[in-house]
Amino acid sequence: MIDMHEHTGNKQALEVALKMADWLTHTPNLSLLTTGSAFCSPSMEHERGIFQPLRHHGERQIQRPGLPIRAQENIRSLAANQDMLAGNHANTNIPKMIGAIRGYELTGDKRYLDIAQNFYRIVKDHHTYCTGGTSNGELWHAPDAIASELGPAAEECCCSYNMMKLTRHLFGQHPMQVTSTTTSAC
Numbered sequence: 001m002i003d004m005h006e007h008t009g010n011k012q013a014l015e016v017a018l019k020m021a022d023w024l025t026h027t028p029n030l031s032l033l034t035t036g037s038a039f040c041s042p043s044m045e046h047e048r049g050i051f052q053p054l055r056h057h058g059e060r061q062i063q064r065p066g067l068p069i070r071a072q073e074n075i076r077s078l079a080a081n082q083d084m085l086a087g088n089h090a091n092t093n094i095p096k097m098i099g100a101i102r103g104y105e106l107t108g109d110k111r112y113l114d115i116a117q118n119f120y121r122i123v124k125d126h127h128t129y130c131t132g133g134t135s136n137g138e139l140w141h142a143p144d145a146i147a148s149e150l151g152p153a154a155e156e157c158c159c160s161y162n163m164m165k166l167t168r169h170l171f172g173q174h175p176m177q178v179t180s181t182t183t184s185a186c
Contacts, residue, residue, distance in 0.1 A: 079111065081118045083126060083143050090135035093119075094162040101169040113173065120170055123163070133160050 001020075004013035074093065077084035085093070097119045103112035126143035128134045133155025134146075141149050 075115060078115045078118045078122070081122075083122045085122065085127060085140040086142050088140050090138055090140055090159045091156060091162060094123075094159060094166060098162065098166050098169065101166065101173070104173070105169065116166065116170060117174075120166060129155060131155065132163075134163060135159050 001013040001017035004010045005017065074084050074088060075096075097116045100112040100119075101116040103109060104116065122143075123134055123140075127140050127146055129146055129150075134140070135154070135156060136146075136149035136151055137153040138156055138159070
């Protein structure tokens, strides 16, 4: 919705995104299972949460940023620089990291920057084909085993697109960390 608004000027798309953000700000006590069914399931690829609509605060005020980056196991493991990606749906998680880096850009909370940087490094160094794509069958598998994961469902273009979006945001923060050589297996 945000991309639709930014690239085409569609005001209705922005309104939908802002209403989703408003809903999230009023649901702090919902369980991850409840909100996950709407925003984190493989069938509904997660978008950037409410950090992106905060950029449009001149049009509408969002009360409390950061709710979509909930304390779930993968987020906590990324904050601790641990790779827990095996078995996870790739393009459900990449947009969450775009949300994390946007959270840093908009709030200055370094925790979001650390999460996004750790995620980027883990994917780049342990879950990326030498061509730059990631995942097979939209899932990540064991770290450093991606060379054995070639197949017709490898390197989904949505994952590549979202990794490029994440790369752009991280490059804006620390260009040298993003451009370092990858150690991907071919």
